[in-house]
Amino acid sequence: EVQLLESGGGLVQPGGSLRLSCAASGFSFSSYAMSWVRQAPGKGLEWVSVITGNGGTTYYADSVKGRFTISRDDSKNTLYLQMNSLRAEDTAVYYCAKDRAQQLVGIGYWGQGTLVTVSS
């Protein structure tokens, strides 16, 4: 059974940093692309970033490019999102998501999410 468990969310001041983690189990982690998707309170889904499997090429949404960094540790079956220069509009539930393939073709499984609140 695929399991994705996010952690690291919390309250941070504007301009601050936060690092999210996602512990994965139940599948061959290194073989799949992994994404972060966020959802602001009461709003829709926004794709944030992806890192491909077996190589780790990264892609980002324009809204976070230059501020967020996605990475993975295949030895620990863990996905990360380093978030710097945080803004109020980054406030959202952040979901870790497993793609259906090594490359970005579509999300198959979602974690339960971790809430990030950017406020002074």
Place this chain on the structure above:
Amino acid sequence: QSALTQPASVSGSPGQSITISCTGTSSDVGGYNYVSWYQQHPGKAPKLMIFDVSNRPSGVSNRFSGSKSGNTASLTISGLQAEDEADYFCSSYTSTITVVFGGGTKLTVL
């Protein structure tokens, strides 16, 4: 990348069928068969219902079906049940190697 366009809300009575549209461009929906649909109940994570335009994951009811014509994809739910009441989001792969989601559609079962 602009969000895909979905109706804000749809409704139907138990047993009826409804269709939710998802309109993009030739750079996303129209250009690739990587359209997915997700169901999200309040306070829960999204769940994959349709992938690659018209394929159902194992365990998803065959009451859910997907299709695409040009730049518009559609999700049809037949035989509506109370448990189908949820938010539905479409997504598509794009030409810039990103993913774009629709704004979401709230389905109300009357």
